[in-house]
Amino acid sequence: MNNDDPTIRSQHVEFTYDGAVEPAVHDTSLAVEPGECVVLCGASGCGKTTYTRIINALVPSFFHGAFSGRQYTCGLDTAGISIDQLTPLVGSVFQNPKTQYFNANTTDELAFPAENMGYTPEEINRRIGEVCERFGIAHLMDRSIFRLSGGQKQRIAMAAAVVLSPKLVVLDEPTSNLDAAAIADMRQMIEELKAQGMTVVIAEHRLAWLNGVADRYVVFDGGRIVQDYAAEEFLSLGAGCIAAMGLRALDLEPYRAKIRLLDQPVESSDAVVRTRGLRIGYRGREAFARPVPDMAFHAGQIVGVMGGNGCGKSTLVRTLTGLIEPLAGAVELHGKPAKPHDLTRAGFMVMQDVNYQLFSDGVRDELLIGLDDTNPQIVDQANKVLASLDLAPFAERHPMSLSGGQKQRVAIASALMSGKEFIVLDEPTSGLDRFHMEQVGRLLRQLADQGKAIAVVTHDEELAAGWCDRIINLERSL
Amino acid sequence: MTKQTPNAMPQQPTVEATTPSTGRAKLATADLITIGVFTALYFVMVCVATLASTLFTGGFGSIFLPAIAALISGCVWMLMVARTGKFGGITVMGVVIGLFLFVSGHFMLSFVASIVFPVIADLIARIGHYKNKALLLVSYVVFSYGLTGPILPLWFMKDAYVASLEARGKDAAYIDGVFANINTGTFFLSMGAILVCAVIGGWFGQRMMRKHFIKAGIA
Amino acid sequence: MNSVCGRIRNLDPRTKLVLLILANLMLFFHVAVSTQAVMVVLFLLPLVAAGRWRMALKFAVVYAVLTALGFLDPEFLGMPWLHVVSALAVGANMMLPCFITGAYAFSTTSPSAFICAMRRIHMPEAVVIPCVVVIRFFPTVAQDYRQIRAAMALRGIASGGWGMLRHPAQSLEYILIPLLMNATNVAQDLSVAALTKGLGRAGAHTSRTRIHMTPIDWLTIVVCTVPLALDIAGVI
Numbered sequence: 001m002n003n004d005d006p007t008i009r010s011q012h013v014e015f016t017y018d019g020a021v022e023p024a025v026h027d028t029s030l031a032v033e034p035g036e037c038v039v040l041c042g043a044s045g046c047g048k049t050t051y052t053r054i055i056n057a058l059v060p061s062f063f064h065g066a067f068s069g070r071q072y073t074c075g076l077d078t079a080g081i082s083i084d085q086l087t088p089l090v091g092s093v094f095q096n097p098k099t100q101y102f103n104a105n106t107t108d109e110l111a112f113p114a115e116n117m118g119y120t121p122e123e124i125n126r127r128i129g130e131v132c133e134r135f136g137i138a139h140l141m142d143r144s145i146f147r148l149s150g151g152q153k154q155r156i157a158m159a160a161a162v163v164l165s166p167k168l169v170v171l172d173e174p175t176s177n178l179d180a181a182a183i184a185d186m187r188q189m190i191e192e193l194k195a196q197g198m199t200v201v202i203a204e205h206r207l208a209w210l211n212g213v214a215d216r217y218v219v220f221d222g223g224r225i226v227q228d229y230a231a232e233e234f235l236s237l238g239a240g241c242i243a244a245m246g247l248r249a250l251d252l253e254p255y256r257a258k259i260r261l262l263d264q265p266v267e268s269s270d271a272v273v274r275t276r277g278l279r280i281g282y283r284g285r286e287a288f289a290r291p292v293p294d295m296a297f298h299a300g301q302i303v304g305v306m307g308g309n310g311c312g313k314s315t316l317v318r319t320l321t322g323l324i325e326p327l328a329g330a331v332e333l334h335g336k337p338a339k340p341h342d343l344t345r346a347g348f349m350v351m352q353d354v355n356y357q358l359f360s361d362g363v364r365d366e367l368l369i370g371l372d373d374t375n376p377q378i379v380d381q382a383n384k385v386l387a388s389l390d391l392a393p394f395a396e397r398h399p400m401s402l403s404g405g406q407k408q409r410v411a412i413a414s415a416l417m418s419g420k421e422f423i424v425l426d427e428p429t430s431g432l433d434r435f436h437m438e439q440v441g442r443l444l445r446q447l448a449d450q451g452k453a454i455a456v457v458t459h460d461e462e463l464a465a466g467w468c469d470r471i472i473n474l475e476r477s478l
Numbered sequence: 479m480t481k482q483t484p485n486a487m488p489q490q491p492t493v494e495a496t497t498p499s500t501g502r503a504k505l506a507t508a509d510l511i512t513i514g515v516f517t518a519l520y521f522v523m524v525c526v527a528t529l530a531s532t533l534f535t536g537g538f539g540s541i542f543l544p545a546i547a548a549l550i551s552g553c554v555w556m557l558m559v560a561r562t563g564k565f566g567g568i569t570v571m572g573v574v575i576g577l578f579l580f581v582s583g584h585f586m587l588s589f590v591a592s593i594v595f596p597v598i599a600d601l602i603a604r605i606g607h608y609k610n611k612a613l614l615l616v617s618y619v620v621f622s623y624g625l626t627g628p629i630l631p632l633w634f635m636k637d638a639y640v641a642s643l644e645a646r647g648k649d650a651a652y653i654d655g656v657f658a659n660i661n662t663g664t665f666f667l668s669m670g671a672i673l674v675c676a677v678i679g680g681w682f683g684q685r686m687m688r689k690h691f692i693k694a695g696i697a
Numbered sequence: 698m699n700s701v702c703g704r705i706r707n708l709d710p711r712t713k714l715v716l717l718i719l720a721n722l723m724l725f726f727h728v729a730v731s732t733q734a735v736m737v738v739l740f741l742l743p744l745v746a747a748g749r750w751r752m753a754l755k756f757a758v759v760y761a762v763l764t765a766l767g768f769l770d771p772e773f774l775g776m777p778w779l780h781v782v783s784a785l786a787v788g789a790n791m792m793l794p795c796f797i798t799g800a801y802a803f804s805t806t807s808p809s810a811f812i813c814a815m816r817r818i819h820m821p822e823a824v825v826i827p828c829v830v831v832i833r834f835f836p837t838v839a840q841d842y843r844q845i846r847a848a849m850a851l852r853g854i855a856s857g858g859w860g861m862l863r864h865p866a867q868s869l870e871y872i873l874i875p876l877l878m879n880a881t882n883v884a885q886d887l888s889v890a891a892l893t894k895g896l897g898r899a900g901a902h903t904s905r906t907r908i909h910m911t912p913i914d915w916l917t918i919v920v921c922t923v924p925l926a927l928d929i930a931g932v933i
Binding site (some may be wrong): 505512566576585 | 717718720721724725726727729767768772783784788789790791792795796797798799800802803811823824826827828829830831833834835838864869870873874876877878881882883887888892893896897918925927
Binding site for chain 3 (some may be wrong): 119
């Protein structure tokens with residue numbers, strides 16, 4: 001390959017997944033020059049993820065379907081090679097930090113690509129040392145990956161992707177599960193790659209963190225490239241224009257300012273759930289404990305629980321829903337001290353991975369678990385709940401065949417059905433585009449208007465500023 | 479499933495990790511990873527069965543270990559076969575389980591059992607191209623006997639056991655008394671239990687396949 | 698686990714394999730009590746050397762107690778029911794060397810050393826790859842299980858141990874279905890990540906972990922083989 005040749009050259013590529021009717025990517029042509037940093041953006045389902053798979057040859061060698069057109073990555077025609085030939089040329093980072101590492105140990109994970117290439121132990125260790133120094137992750141070496149935070153896992157994934165010094169790094173929504181500090185680390189790593197002269201392609205919803213790093217923004221819609229902006233051009237677009245394209249905000253500062261305003265304690269009575277002198281944490285091997293300021297959750301209000309990873313957000317909401325016992329202090333339900341058991345009965349949590357909380361083989365059946373499904377009144381109520389959450393057309397479908405957002409709504413529907421009054425959502429908007437984020441926001445408002453007390457654990461500034469009535473920042477009140 | 483749905487988020491098409499199964503293709507790397515994930519789950523089931531078996535039947539409880547494992551692992555096995563659908567998948571699962579059992583200090587014969595039975599199970603399932611329900615059930619029953627390895631010494635090491643008892647000065651009458659408990663009767667009881675439990679477990683697994691995984695478009 | 702000092706005091710995985718086989722051979726050829734005692738002591742030494750002296754001590758105590766029980770004469774003590782205990786003890790004692798060497802192999806071998814050793818003894822990739830995945834995925838199942846139990850508690854489904862026992866098939870379904878759905882997703886994500894990192898590449902795969910047979914390894918093998926061989930030959 002010539003040094004002047006584009007790193008990526010797509011000529012009329014088109015791909016339809018097996019079993020799908022519509023192509024995921026339509027007649028797309030693009031060239032990316034060496035050293036460029038290109039952001040692929042657009043709403044969910046616009047084809048950007050599929051396009052990254054075309055670039056790194058996962059399409060068509062792993063994801064099967066009908067592929068046409070020509071794709072040259074680092075000078076190789078991806079139709080004519082096995083995916084292994086791209087290993088030393090292209091590094092890939094994926095969305096979910098929990099499922100993209102192959103080894104249980106961090107150093108093994110970094111060694112993994114080099115071991116597969118058959119390098120000598122000396123060479124492998126030299127490369128690991130080099131990457132550690134470049135990214136400042138030496139302190140993460142020789143540890144169990146299971147015990148790292150999501151942000152640390154994603155840094156390891158980044159390092160593993162570049163350990164072979166590839167020409168191109170392809171990232172598919174790498175920050176969807178990360179907090180602000182971890183995203184800042186990601187940005188630093190991308191800057192480092194650029195300084196090395198690597199070509200970087202990032203498919204992303206969240207755009208603000210890439211300001212000043214990206215050279216080019218390519219906007220996808222309906223499987224096609226609709227716009228191709230130089231960075232200055234794109235960044236000068238108005239916020240309204242960005243929103244109209246269904247993209248997330250380019251500047252988070254207004255949202256952060258609003259969040260600071262919302263971060264005020266309130267004095268009032270008749271809270272659904274209230275804490276007094278609460279101390280949360282775990283005993284035993286992974287001991288962790290911290291006091292939390294007294295807080296209250298009222299019917300009709302949406303409270304955002306924010307703060308960086310590891311400040312105890314999940315521990316707090318697990319305590320509030322009675323899944324774990326408080327170390328000290330009390331949680332009150334309607335002004336009366338409540339046992340964990342009572343809290344579990346009154347509260348509900350929509351987990352970040354909602355797949356764990358759907359048990360039935362049909363959406364309506366999911367709502368009727370534990371209830372008498374021969375009672376027409378109950379079935380009628382279930383149908384009403386489904387209709388109110390736009391789930392009526394899916395009543396007979398298997399919950400696992402639905403999209404992420406629909407699954408979330410099924411879980412919420414099950415909570416409404418059993419008359420829960422305190423509903424917690426854990427990171428409901430991770431990986432969502434603007435449209436779906438706003439859909440979640442409207443859903444929260446709808447639930448609050450029905451008289452539920454809502455708590456939402458989130459890193460998403462746009463959701464928090466746009467839809468929360470109050471913010472509790474656990475990091476600040478430490 | 480055929481219903482046209484006004485879906486807000488475009489459906490991520492179900493992705494087949496492998497080429498369409500004919501029962502002839504070679505295992506690809508992705509298949510091996512799938513097998514690994516389901517083997518880990520099967521191993522968890524074996525651990526649960528060990529625990530349950532020890533709780534319910536005490537010291538010699540492990541004679542019902544393969545039966546209990548067979549009862550609860552049907553779903554795991556059926557989904558693994560549906561996701562790979564190639565010759566070798568069942569064999570590899572058995573070999574890996576045998577390897578881990580051996581390395582964790584189980585009797586060496588368990589390794590032999592966990593190769594021989596899965597290979598036969600694999601051959602049976604292949605006749606039906608990994609689709610025929612009845613053959614899959616038979617295959618699962620045969621596979622379940624692969625776990626008899628850890629308990630085989632109870633019967634086949636009888637000579638060594640008798641010798642050990644003699645070495646400790648136990649008399650013949652005493653030894654006969656001991657073997658009143660560990661006789662061929664318990665052997666057939668244990669083997670029969672595996673048959674019954676594997677049929678029930680396999681049937682339950684196939685029911686779950688229809689109810690959930692096929693309906694959700696995963697298998 | 699596999700730090701530099703660990704490498705010095707730790708035996709090669711292949712030596713551990715030999716110890717496992719020796720322990721199994723003790724079952725085939727019923728060895729004398731004295732040989733068994735010598736072998737158990739020899740098997741415990743590497744555990745001590747690896748710093749697992751607490752585990753070694755436990756095994757030693759268990760072995761001593763079981764041996765003592767095996768020699769009890771219930772008739773003499775006038776407690777006939779002890780026969781059962783005594784016979785069980787003899788049986789358990791026969792299995793103990795396997796468990797000791799197994800515990801040693803399991804607790805002192807890092808996954809990478811294990812994988813490297815498997816490749817060295819020319820185990821096919823079709824076995825090596827699933828083994829790596831088992832090591833990677835097995836620990837996460839417990840986390841998944843806890844999540845599912847929490848979700849069940851929030852829904853009021855089969856909460857508490859009794860709830861599960863009342864409807865066993867139903868509970869099994871509620872636990873297994875999310876577990877398997879998640880496993881299917883993980884399998885796909887892992888495949889994608891591993892393929893881009895060249896796992897499917899033909900040709901030799903190396904390892905950063907260096908394993909080699911040292912004189913200590915050979916010495917261990919010889920010292921552990923001799924008593925067994927002498928016993929089998931009928932010298933002891």
